Amino acid sequence: MSRFYSSSVGRKVLMALSGFFLLFFLLQHFLINFLSVFNKEAFNGASDFMGTNPFVQYALQPVLFFGIIYHLIMGMYLDAKNKGARGGKYAKNNAAANASWMSRNMIITGVMILLFICLHMVDFFFPTIKAHYIDHTHLDAYEMVVAKFANPVFVLIYVVAFAFLALHLLHGFQSAFQSVGFNNRKYTPAIKKLGTIYAIAVPVGYMFIAVFHYINSL
């Protein structure tokens, strides 16, 4: 098994599996956030559940952290290794002729998402964890969201970050299926379509939430 983890194909499969988990996470996070557009109580209820439920806190959350950290560290490590495998630059390389920009620049979109995650943790995650586990107080998630998104600069950063996420997912979604060996003539076209829909709909949905709360605050 150790040969699997250290081999090029094994790492690729693990990049895909952590990617799948992150796709699932993004969707559930979006659905909960989306509640904030309709109903304050429902959003706060869901947020509190996610913040206090032992299964979420002690089982899913560690998996999420491991997934993010593995995905980003292995992504950067493999990118560095891949750059080294070229051995000399082409004087002229028409890369756009055979591969999409998204597929060639996963490291750029990935690092932008990483920076965003850091900002997002400082803004929402750490205050919530601090309140719950250190101060033993209760934060009103809805009020926190509304206060943050009243700032147009903050909203703009979020919108740009989600644009990078969309670019990352446009390649990543269908790429993950290919990596785990799922590629066949019958289903792959449908997976590619589903990937495009997911990669646009979910980030645009997140953007909508940020813009909605900003407009609401005016």
Added chain:
Amino acid sequence: MNLTLKIWRQKNSQVEGQMVEYKVTDISEHMSFLEMMDVLNEQLVNKGEEPVAFDHDCREGICGMCSMFINGEAHGPDRGVTTCQLHMRMFNDGDTIYIEPWRAKAFPVIKDLVVDRTAFERIQQAGGYISVNTSGNTQDANAIPIAKEDADLSMDAATCIGCGACVATCKNASAMLFVGAKVSQYALLPQGQVEAAERVSNMIKQMDEEGFGNCTNTGACEVECPKGISLENIARMNREFMKASI
């Protein structure tokens, strides 16, 4: 047509190379790219200069020797062809054409446009074969029924000529399309099942040791492959590897 060529010149593997500019005139649009290179070399020899070294053999698209990175693409701008099948009609009078060797750490330049592709041979030796009895009591191949679809897919994979365009064009210099094709051609057939787990593990191990990069599914290899080898072969290799690792 008259053309300006910018060609990678490198004396041997020990010294640094550089792009050198040449002019060729009266090139017919019906010439193949290699014939145009022959014209240039004749010109250089007549001037007493060293001709440009490049790999070539069959000149009909089946040997996989010709290996030029032309204007930023493996085997040039045409699709589904090797450099010897690329015609000068793909270019215009007055064009500047960049001609470079495959670039990959695992394919060191030997001279000018010639690279050492023995890394592919070593991957093949690691598992790209089946062990069959050849001592006179060989089983008739037709005695084992094979589904038409599997036979076709295996044959498609087996059309890989090992030219290395996939490695040259991949932004990661990954050899997974080549290895995927070589694994698939046996994985699809009953004759390949006996050594299936060993084969995929050993070939991937050798591929990693040779210093090829990791596949990121950009799909560039599939586009540039002169034989149209599909990414499905990489997915099949991944499945075979997972099966072998469990």
